[in-house]
Amino acid sequence: MKTNLVIVALSSILLLVGCATHSASGASSLGTEQARKPNIILIVADDLSLLDLSTYGKTPISVPTPNLDRLAKRGVTFRRGYSTASVCSPSRAALMTGQYQQRYGFEFLTPEGPDGGGQGLAENQRVFVSDLKVGGYRTAMLGKWHLGSTNDRLPTTRGFDQFFGFLAGETAYAEEKTPGLISVAAPYVGKRSFTRSAEWIKLMSDLAGDNTPPKIENDDQSYLTDLLTRKAVEFIRSSGQSPYFLYLAHLAPHTPYQALEADVANFTNLKDPLQRTYAAMISSLDRSVGAVLDAVEASGAGEDTLIIFTADNGAATYMGVSDCETLAGGKLSYFEGGARIPLIISWPRKWPSGRVDSRNVSQLDLAPTILAAAKVDAATRFDGRDLTPLMTPDRQSETVHETLFWRTGAEYAVLSGDLKLLSNTRQGAFPWLFDLSSDPRERKSLTFERRSEVADLQRRYNDWAKSMRQPAWPSNQVVQVFQCGRISFHEQ
Numbered sequence: 325m326k327t328n329l330v331i332v333a334l335s336s337i338l339l340l341v342g343c344a345t346h347s348a349s350g351a352s353s354l355g356t357e358q359a360r361k362p363n364i365i366l367i368v369a370d371d372l373s374l375l376d377l378s379t380y381g382k383t384p385i386s387v388p389t390p391n392l393d394r395l396a397k398r399g400v401t402f403r404r405g406y407s408t409a410s411v412c413s414p415s416r417a418a419l420m421t422g423q424y425q426q427r428y429g430f431e432f433l434t435p436e437g438p439d440g441g442g443q444g445l446a447e448n449q450r451v452f453v454s455d456l457k458v459g460g461y462r463t464a465m466l467g468k469w470h471l472g473s474t475n476d477r478l479p480t481t482r483g484f485d486q487f488f489g490f491l492a493g494e495t496a497y498a499e500e501k502t503p504g505l506i507s508v509a510a511p512y513v514g515k516r517s518f519t520r521s522a523e524w525i526k527l528m529s530d531l532a533g534d535n536t537p538p539k540i541e542n543d544d545q546s547y548l549t550d551l552l553t554r555k556a557v558e559f560i561r562s563s564g565q566s567p568y569f570l571y572l573a574h575l576a577p578h579t580p581y582q583a584l585e586a587d588v589a590n591f592t593n594l595k596d597p598l599q600r601t602y603a604a605m606i607s608s609l610d611r612s613v614g615a616v617l618d619a620v621e622a623s624g625a626g627e628d629t630l631i632i633f634t635a636d637n638g639a640a641t642y643m644g645v646s647d648c649e650t651l652a653g654g655k656l657s658y659f660e661g662g663a664r665i666p667l668i669i670s671w672p673r674k675w676p677s678g679r680v681d682s683r684n685v686s687q688l689d690l691a692p693t694i695l696a697a698a699k700v701d702a703a704t705r706f707d708g709r710d711l712t713p714l715m716t717p718d719r720q721s722e723t724v725h726e727t728l729f730w731r732t733g734a735e736y737a738v739l740s741g742d743l744k745l746l747s748n749t750r751q752g753a754f755p756w757l758f759d760l761s762s763d764p765r766e767r768k769s770l771t772f773e774r775r776s777e778v779a780d781l782q783r784r785y786n787d788w789a790k791s792m793r794q795p796a797w798p799s800n801q802v803v804q805v806f807q808c809g810r811i812s813f814h815e816q
Contacts, residue, residue: 444472
């Protein structure tokens with residue numbers, strides 16, 4: 325864009341003109357920059373603990389993640405970020421809507437099968453991507469959807485211009501016999517999904533508005549994490565001047581445990597084949613983040629691209645992977661290992677760089693943060709908050725959420741500050757109260773020592789639960805697993 329510059333002799337006058345121009349929308353290149361919409365990239369890992377990443381501290385079990393380190397240096401690393409569920413589907417429903425999934429009865433996993441049991445996102449459950457599309461964004465989704473597979477629940481009917489990925493909860497990273505691929509059977513699931521034998525776990529592509537059904541993609545030799553990354557880089561490079569939103573939803577490091585030999589070879593220090601494979605899968609995930617960062621920087625839009633990295637829930641520690649020493653539990657539980665997730669947000673033009681934030685934040689905050697950044701009005705009311713204003717120095721100690729809630733069937737949890745209540749509605753159940761400031765591993769229950777706080781958190785939960793719907797479909801099963809020295813029961 326050509327801008328006519330009026331040369332003024334006095335620097336003080338030039339400064340005044342500059343200030344006035346900055347405040348007048350569209351009056352100059354500065355005004356144009358202020359009105360510019362950022363590109364937005366949301367990268368979601370699957371079943372990943374923050375303790376798996378060296379970005380959150382180097383330990384004997386953490387995987388070197390130099391590219392996530394890069395992202396953290398240009399943004400904010402949240403140490404107390406939380407998902408809204410400890411399994412895939414429900415947490416993704418909240419992630420995509422900015423609302424507690426229970427508001428629409430999306431409490432359990434969508435059933436596995438050709439049509440997902442006819443369940444998933446409710447008809448009036450609005451995905452925030454639809455608002456971005458109305459606001460002029462190009463939108464693409466790559467990877468795992470898991471929010472329903474009937475025609476009215478496809479990504480391309482919920483705001484995405486294009487989709488490449490799979491609709492179910494898991495699929496093969498590549499066919500088991502692919503050269504250079506290592507596949508390791510896991511506890512509880514064995515060799516499940518080592519091949520894409522069922523039609524409903526195959527990869528597919530779909531375009532919005534082309535009036536044709538999704539096309540099955542038969543690329544069974546490319547390693548899934550790398551394949552999705554290539555698609556992401558292609559999308560970024562093809563975007564031109566239009567603002568875009570890219571949702572890159574990786575399967576890694578969810579089962580099946582499959583990794584490239586070249587990646588596994590970097591972890592000979594780990595003697596257990598399962599742990600080696602798991603580490604290699606995280607390494608490939610980090611490589612993906614690096615490729616996305618490189619593509620963004622090469623595009624010239626690095627300063628004005630909002631990039632978010634997170635995971636849908638904690639690690640599946642009951643499989644024998646990840647860390648049980650620092651946080652309790654994992655996936656399928658609301659102990660910190662299941663509900664707390666990695667969360668790194670970078671937007672160099674607006675956000676601070678290299679900061680660590682220890683406030684309680686939620687994935688409920690991502691939708692309002694994204695829409696506010698895009699200067700797009702939301703068509704629905706969110707349960708989360710726009711985090712950008714809270715990153716300024718004068719507000720960085722401000723509480724983001726007074727209380728956060730979780731519920732899956734009989735199990736529920738409440739978090740307020742450092743106090744966390746865990747309980748269930750089964751007959752004879754006693755709640756557990758933990759103080760995370762002094763007991764991050766949740767080993768000492770304070771239920772009988774701090775009865776008034778237990779009663780207060782219980783009251784808050786009861787009030788919240790009254791505003792939520794009952795499950796729209798029943799759980800498929802009750803899972804009992806042994807993880808981190810404890811038994812976890814979970815309806816899903």
